Amino acid sequence: MAAPACAPTVPPNAAGPRGNTAPYPILLAEDTHRTEAATAAINHLMSTPVDSATALSLQPITATIESLPRTTAAGLFLPKVGANATMNEEETRESLRRFIRDWQGPIGADPAKLSLVERVDQPDGSKVARYEQRAFRYPIRGNYGKLEIRFTPERRILNITSSCIPDADKIQTALAALTIKLKAEDVGPQLVTREIPYSGTGATSLTFRPTANNKLEPHELVTYITTAGQTNALAFYVAWEVSISGAPFQLVYVDAVTGEVVGTR
Incomplete structure (x- = not known):
């Protein structure tokens, strides 16, 4: 027996309809x-x-x-x-x-x-x-x-x-309709301009800002799945998996559509 087919959904856009833009995440x-x-x-x-x-x-x-x-x-x-x-x-x-x-x-x-x-x-x-x-x-x-x-x-x-x-x-099918906007060579410059959020001990919310001493190396595009920011739903992103040296985490996941950080590991 299989579950009834349930189409993936998206959160409402506060800015109103976005024309032909694919819904995301x-x-x-x-x-x-x-x-x-x-x-x-x-x-x-x-x-x-x-x-x-x-x-x-x-x-x-x-x-x-x-x-x-x-x-x-x-x-x-x-x-x-x-x-x-x-x-x-x-x-x-x-x-x-x-x-x-x-x-x-x-x-x-x-x-x-x-x-x-x-x-x-x-x-x-x-x-x-x-x-x-x-x-x-x-x-x-x-x-x-x-x-x-x-x-x-x-x-x-x-x-x-x-x-x-x-x-x-x-x-x-929904992910395939997305347009990848962030190239691998643009990931590093994106990350060094911002604070990267991550969870510390006891799920404490912390941030880390990369410097020239932190080597950033994009590896591949991945399907990143998380419950962060959602209520009773999984969010699916196409993201760059980026290794980082000298940071409290080893990997950063950067949304290849919006350029936002969606997770760390």
């Missing part, structure tokens, strides 16, 4: 229908239906699965692939592909746009598979677009955590 708003659809899909897929007592955990806004209820995870297994009792690595990866296909709704991503980036065995004997969502022209930055599946050698699922972006195709 692109927003993915919280949607109760998406949450209801995710819960219904998980109930359909689990051997034991999820109820209020098991406290299903969904991610805010995206309504993708944050964690499995411990009381119901015991009956959830990866599909069996191969004739042997224990699957080899190739069979395990195929089993994971089938599982992700079945759980596409709660995961919130097209399986064809998920790339396996790590498959490791943990000291406690459990196994972990980590994926990245690659649904946009530019790579995702921010705490989104990731999937982790933990399971045992006996195929039992221990947990699923997804920060993937649903309706990614619609969002990419």
